[in-house]
Amino acid sequence: MIKFQNVTKIYPPDTTVLHDICFEVKEGEFVSIVGKSGAGKTTLVKLILGLEEPTSGSVFFAGKNISEAYGADLQEIRRKIGGIYQDYKLLPAKTVYENVAYVMAVEGKENEEIISQVPKVLEVIGLAEKSNNFPKELSGGEQQRLAIARALVNHPDVVIADEPTGNLDPYNTYEVIRLLQKIHQSGKTVILSTHDREIVNKLGKRVITIENGRVVRDEEKGRFII
Amino acid sequence: MLTNLKRVFHFAFIDFYRNKGMSVAAIFVLTITMLLVTGLFFMRGVSNFLVETIQNKIDIAAYFKADTEEKDILTVKEEILKDSPDIKSIKYVSREEALNDFIEKHKDNNTFLKSLTEVGENPFLASLNIITNGSTAQYEQVSNTLQKDEYDTFIEKVDFSEKKGTIEKIFSITSNINKFGLILGAVLVLVAVSVVFNTIKLIIESSKDEIATMKIVGASTWLIKAPFIIQGAIFGAIAFTTCLLVTLAVTYFLSPGLSVIMPGFILFEYFILNLWMIILIQLGFGVGLGIASSFIVVRKYLKV
Ligand SMILES: Nc1ncnc2c1ncn2[C@@H]1O[C@H](COP(=O)(O)OP(=O)(O)OP(=O)(O)O)[C@@H](O)[C@H]1O
Numbered sequence: 001m002i003k004f005q006n007v008t009k010i011y012p013p014d015t016t017v018l019h020d021i022c023f024e025v026k027e028g029e030f031v032s033i034v035g036k037s038g039a040g041k042t043t044l045v046k047l048i049l050g051l052e053e054p055t056s057g058s059v060f061f062a063g064k065n066i067s068e069a070y071g072a073d074l075q076e077i078r079r080k081i082g083g084i085y086q087d088y089k090l091l092p093a094k095t096v097y098e099n100v101a102y103v104m105a106v107e108g109k110e111n112e113e114i115i116s117q118v119p120k121v122l123e124v125i126g127l128a129e130k131s132n133n134f135p136k137e138l139s140g141g142e143q144q145r146l147a148i149a150r151a152l153v154n155h156p157d158v159v160i161a162d163e164p165t166g167n168l169d170p171y172n173t174y175e176v177i178r179l180l181q182k183i184h185q186s187g188k189t190v191i192l193s194t195h196d197r198e199i200v201n202k203l204g205k206r207v208i209t210i211e212n213g214r215v216v217r218d219e220e221k222g223r224f225i226i
Numbered sequence: 227m228l229t230n231l232k233r234v235f236h237f238a239f240i241d242f243y244r245n246k247g248m249s250v251a252a253i254f255v256l257t258i259t260m261l262l263v264t265g266l267f268f269m270r271g272v273s274n275f276l277v278e279t280i281q282n283k284i285d286i287a288a289y290f291k292a293d294t295e296e297k298d299i300l301t302v303k304e305e306i307l308k309d310s311p312d313i314k315s316i317k318y319v320s321r322e323e324a325l326n327d328f329i330e331k332h333k334d335n336n337t338f339l340k341s342l343t344e345v346g347e348n349p350f351l352a353s354l355n356i357i358t359n360g361s362t363a364q365y366e367q368v369s370n371t372l373q374k375d376e377y378d379t380f381i382e383k384v385d386f387s388e389k390k391g392t393i394e395k396i397f398s399i400t401s402n403i404n405k406f407g408l409i410l411g412a413v414l415v416l417v418a419v420s421v422v423f424n425t426i427k428l429i430i431e432s433s434k435d436e437i438a439t440m441k442i443v444g445a446s447t448w449l450i451k452a453p454f455i456i457q458g459a460i461f462g463a464i465a466f467t468t469c470l471l472v473t474l475a476v477t478y479f480l481s482p483g484l485s486v487i488m489p490g491f492i493l494f495e496y497f498i499l500n501l502w503m504i505i506l507i508q509l510g511f512g513v514g515l516g517i518a519s520s521f522i523v524v525r526k527y528l529k530v
């Protein structure tokens with residue numbers, strides 16, 4: 001589903017973040033990517049979404065080289081991925097309701113479906129009361145939950161979550177992880193980047209560990225060891 | 227498709243409304259630009275009118291002795307027409323017509339009419355009023371014809387106006403004004419256009435993050451672009467309506483005053499006569515500029 005082939009990423013002028021990365025994520029897998037802060041997890045996620053280009057090597061999504069995808073092709077890839085970003089990337093000029101509704105509109109959903117779905121989703125993530133608030137009027141945790149809702153509402157084939165629990169309390173953290181597990185069980189591919197030891201160890205799924213820009217461990221049923 | 231179109235309009239109106247301050251600013255600068263262009267159009271109308279008025283002034287008038295027969299006068303007219311067929315106009319005014327014109331013109335003024343009765347008989351002479359095409363050659367030809375010896379018997383006097391000199395002066399003034407006005411106008415319009423462009427740029431710039439995020443969630447270029455372009459069109463449409471109403475009001479109220487300074491020029495009538503042209507100019511500058519600015523700016527931010 002997703003394949004990194006000898007990917008090196010150097011931020012100009014000379015910050016080498018990723019060095020000759022190779023790994024493949026199969027359809028239906030649940031993969032955690034762990035590493036210290038600054039290890040390059042977010043950069044990895046950005047490469048998958050075509051938000052950054054590899055300096056050398058290629059990243060493939062469903063057989064397509066992402067750095068060669070433009071316009072409609074790239075849009076289609078991005079629509080197939082539910083991205084949860086560390087910095088949320090909410091639409092600042094749109095309300096909570098509109099943020100969720102927008103991605104449904106992007107997907108081409110009909111109005112009736114949007115009108116019936118969005119309130120349900122907001123209810124589930126506990127933001128029903130904040131429907132008409134703007135992102136800047138939300139707490140960090142609320143913004144994070146909105147980002148999650150937005151990523152999941154279209155039922156994407158692949159969910160990529162970059163530090164989705166960073167701002168959540170233990171209860172909400174547990175809820176989010178349970179949600180990701182449920183998505184995985186329904187046959188979807190999930191990529192989770194985190195530096196939360198407890199989560200990774202509890203999941204008991206494949207773990208890719210990145211250190212100094214290299215993959216130092218890639219184990220099925222791995223553990224968080226840094 | 228229809229859903230998408232509705233959506234895009236919905237987004238545009240919401241953004242327009244939420245961004246009230248900026249929207250008003252954009253509409254304001256657009257309106258000013260359009261008023262400026264409209265003003266230049268009216269200036270052109272006024273200067274054309276002035277030139278035409280002067281060109282249509284009678285430049286040579288030949289007065290015939292009271293006992294001249296009409297057929298002799300018409301012979302002179304034929305003669306002049308034969309020599310200068312492309313003359314602008316030559317009009318025979320009989321003694322009666324001259325009298326009637328005078329009475330008509332001064333019908334509200336008793337002193338004039340009274341003095342007329344005191345004179346007893348018709349004091350006016352028949353005349354040929356000639357408007358040349360403005361060329362020196364024609365002017366000289368006509369005056370030569372009128373000064374022929376054979377006509378001496380019935381021509382009482384010939385009035386040569388100073389029109390030729392005046393025309394030349396006016397021409398040089400208006401052509402200078404036109405040149406100067408054109409340059410000044412072009413500069414002003416350019417400045418105004420760049421102000422409009424930058425205002426719209428500012429609006430879209432404040433949506434930079436929004437646009438970036440829209441791209442990240444996979445929105446199509448069209449879905450991102452269209453609301454901004456529609457917003458530009460809304461700015462243009464509101465500015466256009468405002469501008470047309472302002473033009474209507476200004477021409478309506480200024481018209482009588484201007485007619486006093488420039489008899490025969492009815493500003494409001496000029497507005498009505500050129501309504502389609504003015505609408506076209508204002509639409510072109512308003513809606514066109516609004517859409518074009520949005521289009522250009524949003525393209526820039528889509529290239530990420
Ligand atoms: N646009 C950029 N230009 C230059 N350097 C960058 C840029 N983005 C990230 N970096 C650098 O690349 C390195 C990896 O950053 P990245 O965000 O991928 O780390 P991370 O693993 O996600 O860290 P964290 O766990 O703190 O989120 C960091 O040292 C960072 O300073």
Ligand SMILES: [Mg+2]
Pocket residue numbers: 041042043086162163
């Ligand atoms: Mg990160």
